[in-house]
Amino acid sequence: MVRKKLDYYVELRDSSKLSIYTLRVPFSRLYIVNSPSLISAVQRQHRTLAFWPLAIKAAANVGRFSNATMEVLSTNGYGDTFHDAIHPPLAPGENLDAMNRVMLGIVAASLNGLRKQQKTQVELLAWVTRQITIATTGATYGPDNPWRDPEFEAAFWTYKAGMSQLIMNVFPTWTAKGAIAALEFGASAFERYFKEEGHLKGSALVRARYAHSTANSMSVNDISRGEFTNGVALLSNTVPITFWVLYHIYSDPVIITECRSELRTIISDDSKNTIDMSKVKSDCPILLSTYKEVLRTYSTAVTARLVTEDHLLDGQYLLKKGGTILMPSPVQHTSDVWGDDKNAFNHRRFTRTGSQKTNPASFRAFGGGTTLCPGRHFATTEILAFVAVTILQFDIKPVSGQWMPPHTTFEFWEATKSPAKDFEVQIEPLEDTGTVGDWQFTLSGTDRPIELSAEDLK
Ligand code: HEM
Numbered sequence: 429m430v431r432k433k434l435d436y437y438v439e440l441r442d443s444s445k446l447s448i449y450t451l452r453v454p455f456s457r458l459y460i461v462n463s464p465s466l467i468s469a470v471q472r473q474h475r476t477l478a479f480w481p482l483a484i485k486a487a488a489n490v491g492r493f494s495n496a497t498m499e500v501l502s503t504n505g506y507g508d509t510f511h512d513a514i515h516p517p518l519a520p521g522e523n524l525d526a527m528n529r530v531m532l533g534i535v536a537a538s539l540n541g542l543r544k545q546q547k548t549q550v551e552l553l554a555w556v557t558r559q560i561t562i563a564t565t566g567a568t569y570g571p572d573n574p575w576r577d578p579e580f581e582a583a584f585w586t587y588k589a590g591m592s593q594l595i596m597n598v599f600p601t602w603t604a605k606g607a608i609a610a611l612e613f614g615a616s617a618f619e620r621y622f623k624e625e626g627h628l629k630g631s632a633l634v635r636a637r638y639a640h641s642t643a644n645s646m647s648v649n650d651i652s653r654g655e656f657t658n659g660v661a662l663l664s665n666t667v668p669i670t671f672w673v674l675y676h677i678y679s680d681p682v683i684i685t686e687c688r689s690e691l692r693t694i695i696s697d698d699s700k701n702t703i704d705m706s707k708v709k710s711d712c713p714i715l716l717s718t719y720k721e722v723l724r725t726y727s728t729a730v731t732a733r734l735v736t737e738d739h740l741l742d743g744q745y746l747l748k749k750g751g752t753i754l755m756p757s758p759v760q761h762t763s764d765v766w767g768d769d770k771n772a773f774n775h776r777r778f779t780r781t782g783s784q785k786t787n788p789a790s791f792r793a794f795g796g797g798t799t800l801c802p803g804r805h806f807a808t809t810e811i812l813a814f815v816a817v818t819i820l821q822f823d824i825k826p827v828s829g830q831w832m833p834p835h836t837t838f839e840f841w842e843a844t845k846s847p848a849k850d851f852e853v854q855i856e857p858l859e860d861t862g863t864v865g866d867w868q869f870t871l872s873g874t875d876r877p878i879e880l881s882a883e884d885l886k
Contacts, residue, residue, distance in 0.1 A: 429453075433840070434728055434758045441759050448745055457751035459735070460759075464789040467755050468882075469742045470733060471797025477733040477741075477753060479799050480507030486841075489597045491657050492611060497650040506644065511798060513640035514633065518802040520877045523632035528809050530631070531567035532705065532869035535810070538562065539817050540866045543857045549827065553850040556671045557585075557663075563810060564662050568634055572626030574617040575659075583610040584659050591660070592839045611656060618652035666807045668846040672722045673815050675847075676773065678824045679831030683775050687715045691816055701867045703820070708812050709878050716878070717778035719811060723793035724766075725773055726836070729757040729843035731795045757792040757843075765790045788882040793843075796881055804880045817867050820858075827852040 429436050429451075437460055440449070447463035461467050470477050484501050487493065493501070500506060517523045538559055542548060565575035574580050590607025594600055601608065621627065627634045637658070641651045677683050694707040709716065733753040741747055762770055765787045766777070778786055794801035801807075818824075826832070834847035877884055 433838075434730070434756050437754075437756045437759050438762055441763075448741070450751075457748060459745075459747055459751050459753045461753060461755045462759055464760065464787075466742060466745075467731075467760075467792075467796065468789070470753055470755065473739065473741075474733075474798045476736055476739050477747070478507075478736050479733055481734045481736065482732055482752070483507065486595055487654075487657075489600070490591060490594045491650075491653045492608065493650045493653060494647065497646050500644045500646060503644075509644075510640060513636050515802045517632035517636045518806055520805055524805060525871060527567045527631045527633065527806060528705070528871060530570075531563045531806070531810050532813055532871070534563040534566045535559070535814050535817065536866070536868050539814075539821060542855065543821055546857065548855045549852055550855065551850040552674070552824070552853045553667075553671050553847055555853075555855075556674065557667050559814065560667050560670055560810070561663060563814070564666060565659075567806075568631050568662060569621070570626065570630035570634075572621055572624065572629060574614075574621050574626075577617070580614060580617050583613045584656070586610040587614065587656070588660060588664065591841065595841055611653065614656035614659075615649060615652040618655045619648055622648050622652060622655075661803060664842060665844040666810060668726065668844045669719075669722055669807070670811050670814055671847060672726050673719055673811060674818065674824065675831070675834070676718060676722060676775065677815065677819060679833075680775070683714075683718060684819060686775075687712070687718065688819055690714050691820055695820075701865055702870055703813070703816055703867065704870045704872050705809055705813055706872045708816055709809075712812075712816075713779045714776060715812065715816065718775040719808070719815075720778040720791070720793075720880075721773060721775055724761045724777075724791065726845045727757040727761060727793040727843060728838045728845055729793060729795055731755040731757075731792070731797070731799060755792070755796075757795075760790045760792045763790055788879060788885060791881065794881050795843075796883065800881055800883055805877060808878065808880060813869055817869070821867065823856050823858055824853050825856075827854055 432439065440460070441462045448459060448461050448466050451458040451460060461470060484498075487501060488498055517527075561575060561581060565573050569575065575584075587607045587610035590604040590610075593604035594607055596603075622638065627638050634655070637655070638651060641654065646654075677687055690712045691703070691708070694704065694711050695702065732755075735747045735749055735751040735753065737749050739747045747753065764770065769777075780786060794804045828851065832851075834849060834851070836845040837848040838845045879885060
């Protein structure tokens with residue numbers, strides 16, 4: 429398990445052909461679910477097969493909250509009200525539109541600035557990280573965003589690098605010393621932000637999170653710790669997914685030609701530099717499919733649930749109290765439903781229609797059930813916008829002269845693989861973009877929910 433990581437579950441699926449099986453590990457049972465219909469059965473029993481008890485344990489280790497806050501988090505029903513508070517601001521509608529508009533303005537301004545610099549040499553992952561960080565956090569926290577301070581941003585990445593040690597909690601003051609110092613630094617910055625009422629100028633998301641915490645009598649210091657750790661949800665998947673979409677598009681002449689020409693069809697004659705994000709989602713099936721294929725390929729998400737009392741799943745399988753259920757996305761993302769080319773990167777896979785259409789129940793990059801990622805619509809708009817305006821304006825070439833598939837890496841708690849090593853690229857404006865002027869985005873109408881999980885079909 430340690431050596432093969434998630435590949436171990438994929439191998440066991442292939443060798444056992446079981447719908448669900450038990451792995452005995454010291455002091456616990458792991459129930460690994462392979463069958464999509466049993467995954468739905470697990471997700472339906474969200475009180476008996478619960479996520480929140482697992483979340484509380486992790487929260488205590490990564491947030492290092494006060495005892496008073498840990499008591500609040502452990503109160504019956506807290507998980508439900510938290511869930512109810514954070515989902516609406518991120519659901520398609522007015523609040524998400526407002527957040528999208530700020531994010532799109534930041535993306536456009538940053539890439540317009542880059543075009544004026546002519547040729548630029550950057551490390552691709554570091555560049556994507558900076559761009560996605562300023563756009564995501566700017567849209568979330570508003571004009572007083574603490575992430576604008578480079579020292580704050582550096583502290584966050586130091587913190588993230590020590591997350592595994594914090595979660596494992598073995599002598600953390602020694603094994604995760606740097607991460608703990610970074611958490612204290614980040615929490616103080618957020619404390620100033622909240623005390624100076626920066627959140628009132630921020631998104632509906634940060635206001636909802638703050639209101640829910642104060643309604644539960646949490647101190648500003650603990651709210652600030654929670655907000656700093658929330659950077660992991662905001663960034664840890666969007667950054668590598670954006671990197672991989674750019675990597676696949678630029679490294680394959682077929683994909684870049686198809687994506688560019690489809691994007692050019694949605695740009696109207698009288699506004700050559702305006703991209704309507706609603707049209708990107710409705711009229712650019714190849715770009716959308718490339719994005720989903722990246723999610724399928726690089727997802728390492730493992731949805732987990734604790735068995736809180738003995739339970740007979742689907743009337744057949746006894747799950748014993750105290751066991752942990754794991755539903756690893758790679759098991760679904762490499763199953764036979766994807767066809768003979770399941771192990772290949774096929775950028776047109778998600779354009780298939782009729783009986784060839786991909787099965788949404790087997791696409792789990794955003795998890796599912798009560799823990800389904802609420803940020804999936806925001807992240808999708810952001811990634812598609814960033815990629816669209818980049819490929820329409822710039823050529824990107826590796827300085828080494830050749831695109832080489834990077835080795836990948838991920839920690840046990842991460843939901844997306846990252847490239848193991850960064851590399852230099854040259855970014856150069858395309859010849860015909862110089863005369864067009866600054867690019868901008870519009871959103872005609874409300875952000876429409878697109879199919880990113882089985883739940884989006886309901
Ligand atoms: C491509 C980008 C993203 C991917 C692939 C992704 C993936 C995931 C996954 C796999 C989960 C766990 C689901 C489960 O356990 O069933 C999750 C949870 C979550 N995500 Fe995302 N995410 C992304 C972007 C975002 C963004 C931008 C935000 C915030 C604006 C966000 C907020 C959250 C939150 C708050 C949760 C916890 C939900 C809960 O436990 O109720 N995510 N995400």
